[in-house]
Amino acid sequence: MIKREIKRVLAKRLEELNYELDRDDIDVEEPSNEEFGDFASNIALELGSEGDLPPRELANSIANGIESELFSRITVAGPGFVNFHLKKDFLLKGLSQLVGSSDPLGQSSVNEKETIQIEFVSSNPTGPLTVGHCRQAVLGDVLAALYRALGYEVETEYYFNDEGRQMDILARTLWARYRQALGKEVEFPEDGYKGDYLVDIGEDIASEHGDTYSSWDDETADFFKRVGLEEMMARIKEDLDLLGVQFDSWFRESKLHEEGKVEEVLSALDERDGTYKEDGALWLKAEEEGAPKDVVLVKSNGDPTYLLPDIAYHLNKLDRGYDRALVLLGADHQRHVDNMKAALRVLGFPGDFYQVLINQFVSLSNEGEVKRMSTRAGEFVTLKSLVEDLGKDVVRYFMAARKPESHLEFDYELAKKESMDNPVYYLQYAHTRIASIFEKSEYAALEGDFPLEGVDLTELGEDEEIELIKKLDKFPEIVEIAAADYGPHHLVSYGENLASIFHQFYNKYKVLTDDEGISRARLALCKGVQLVLKELLKLLGVSAPKKM
RNA sequence: GCGCCCGUAGCUCAGUGGAUGAGAGCGACGGAUUGCGGAUCCGUAGGUCGGGGGUUCGAAUCCUCCCGGGCGCACCA
Numbered sequence: 001m002i003k004r005e006i007k008r009v010l011a012k013r014l015e016e017l018n019y020e021l022d023r024d025d026i027d028v029e030e031p032s033n034e035e036f037g038d039f040a041s042n043i044a045l046e047l048g049s050e051g052d053l054p055p056r057e058l059a060n061s062i063a064n065g066i067e068s069e070l071f072s073r074i075t076v077a078g079p080g081f082v083n084f085h086l087k088k089d090f091l092l093k094g095l096s097q098l099v100g101s102s103d104p105l106g107q108s109s110v111n112e113k114e115t116i117q118i119e120f121v122s123s124n125p126t127g128p129l130t131v132g133h134c135r136q137a138v139l140g141d142v143l144a145a146l147y148r149a150l151g152y153e154v155e156t157e158y159y160f161n162d163e164g165r166q167m168d169i170l171a172r173t174l175w176a177r178y179r180q181a182l183g184k185e186v187e188f189p190e191d192g193y194k195g196d197y198l199v200d201i202g203e204d205i206a207s208e209h210g211d212t213y214s215s216w217d218d219e220t221a222d223f224f225k226r227v228g229l230e231e232m233m234a235r236i237k238e239d240l241d242l243l244g245v246q247f248d249s250w251f252r253e254s255k256l257h258e259e260g261k262v263e264e265v266l267s268a269l270d271e272r273d274g275t276y277k278e279d280g281a282l283w284l285k286a287e288e289e290g291a292p293k294d295v296v297l298v299k300s301n302g303d304p305t306y307l308l309p310d311i312a313y314h315l316n317k318l319d320r321g322y323d324r325a326l327v328l329l330g331a332d333h334q335r336h337v338d339n340m341k342a343a344l345r346v347l348g349f350p351g352d353f354y355q356v357l358i359n360q361f362v363s364l365s366n367e368g369e370v371k372r373m374s375t376r377a378g379e380f381v382t383l384k385s386l387v388e389d390l391g392k393d394v395v396r397y398f399m400a401a402r403k404p405e406s407h408l409e410f411d412y413e414l415a416k417k418e419s420m421d422n423p424v425y426y427l428q429y430a431h432t433r434i435a436s437i438f439e440k441s442e443y444a445a446l447e448g449d450f451p452l453e454g455v456d457l458t459e460l461g462e463d464e465e466i467e468l469i470k471k472l473d474k475f476p477e478i479v480e481i482a483a484a485d486y487g488p489h490h491l492v493s494y495g496e497n498l499a500s501i502f503h504q505f506y507n508k509y510k511v512l513t514d515d516e517g518i519s520r521a522r523l524a525l526c527k528g529v530q531l532v533l534k535e536l537l538k539l540l541g542v543s544a545p546k547k548m
Numbered sequence: 549g550c551g552c553c554c555g556u557a558g559c560u561c562a563g564u565g566g567a568u569g570a571g572a573g574c575g576a577c578g579g580a581u582u583g584c585g586g587a588u589c590c591g592u593a594g595g596u597c598g599g600g601g602g603u604u605c606g607a608a609u610c611c612u613c614c615c616g617g618g619c620g621c622a623c624c625a
Contacts, residue, residue, distance in 0.1 A: 305623070332620060497562095
């Protein structure tokens with residue numbers, strides 16, 4: 001990574017000038033105007049505004065004092081920017097490292113031993129997964145891949161409520177569907193789940209068990225609760241499989257109750273003076289800890305609200321020894337986050353343990369009509385139908401393409417109709433083109449690393465080639481940013497940009513020419529692009545085909 | 549009313565805790581191939597970065613107010 005090397009050089013020079021700075025405090029940017037060099041730093045402006053030297057003078061003494069083989073020249077411009085013009089050798093070194101090692105992330109500065117747990121989707125087994133869950137599933141899956149790629153130890157987990165009121169309603173609804181399948185008159189539960197998915201399961205039960213469960217009693221309730229849970233969870237797993245999302249761990253809420261963790265956390269909150277009784281309910285003093293309002297932990301009927309077991313769950317996460325627990329939640333859970341943070345503060349959790357990524361909703365427009373998603377009303381587009389219609393690659397790419405905190409408008413008809421114009425194909429096409437070139441080249445039979453012996457990279461020098469080399473060098477940084485920012489979309493933006501430059505290059509220059517030297521150098525460059533594209537698509541969970 | 553998020557080209561959106569002339573894709577219009585895959589490339593048109601104020605050498609980016617949209621403000625999850 002060139003930028004890091006420049007920071008190192010700058011830090012060293014600043015030390016000579018008696019400024020004590022961490023490398024991370026130095027900003028190095030890529031100026032939009034090439035007149036200002038390949039890279040630029042504003043460090044003299046930042047230091048100058050508080051220091052003894054005016055920015056411009058400081059910039060001059062920084063620039064004049066740097067002796068390095070890496071730069072063709074270092075200039076000072078504007079109010080005090082230090083502009084670095086790179087020598088080609090410096091750029092080529094990066095390319096040869098990338099291609100020589102076949103490791104697009106070899107230059108990453110992050111090599112954490114930290115462990116991170118990522119919880120996402122966590123939908124309760126009362127209905128099929130929808131497009132909303134789909135977005136979160138992709139975001140969580142890609143984030144997990146990003147952190148793994150950076151060397152973190154990652155565990156993904158799905159948390160679900162397997163008992164309580166919702167499961168009761170599920171059981172009653174399922175029983176009603178079962179009775180209906182048998183042709184019996186039965187009253188549909190008031191809060192029942194209206195979707196068709198329970199009709200199918202009810203029919204299956206009817207054909208297998210006949211009229212065995214004719215009345216609603218404890219035995220019937222237990223049976224329908226158990227079968228309902230099993231069937232719904234099985235469907236959820238199937239759906240996630242379709243998307244290519246697999247969890248390392250599944251955590252059921254009832255485990256917390258069985259192990260007495262809920263009571264434990266309650267008394268812990270109590271001991272720390274975090275609760276009080278009012279109107280027969282037990283409240284958390286959330287407002288004292290920054291939440292908008294206090295909130296009920298235990299209802300007056302003795303049942304816990306869902307906040308309480310969730311606090312216990314996070315105590316469990318802490319006990320399991322993760323350094324960080326990231327939770328992905330939909331925008332409607334903002335209040336819950338405030339409450340959780342308050343509770344965890346009462347319990348004295350490490351400040352940065354509980355991390356939340358709130359993602360905004362997906363709106364699905366269909367021929368100008370915006371569809372509302374409601375599980376209870378039985379109106380939604382399922383994850384399954386989306387993937388079946390558009391394919392895993394397109395769905396994953398689209399879901400990852402937007403900033404999580406932005407609304408995602410998914411035009412179903414358009415995505416389906418014009419799928420061939422989708423940017424995902426643009427990236428894959430670049431990868432395919434390179435594969436195709438290699439098949440026609442002297443390296444057609446090549447397996448494993450590209451041999452750089454006898455390849456003279458200094459043959460490279462056209463604008464597009466230099467641009468590509470710089471872009472490739474930036475990839476590790478993009479991965480770090482995407483992880484740190486919890487923003488998989490950075491990969492997408494970068495990828496489209498890289499593919500674009502590659503297509504420009506491809507259109508303007510031939511890779512396979514009569515000149516063996518140029519051909520080999522360009523093939524090495526293509527190999528670099530291919531390595532990065534492949535890794536990027538892998539992180540997104542999108543295939544990188546050799547033929548399309 | 550209060551809290552969180554969003555407001556950038558006709559549409560969908562990038563723009564990493566500020567940095568030297570506002571970008572991409574789609575759509576519109578006009579071009580490029582007897583050549584490594586045209587699922588590509590080149591060009592044109594299109595924006596007072598929702599609006600006002602503030603901080604600064606410098607603001608799409610930070611602060612504040614206003615407008616517009618989404619979500620939340622349950623002893624539901």
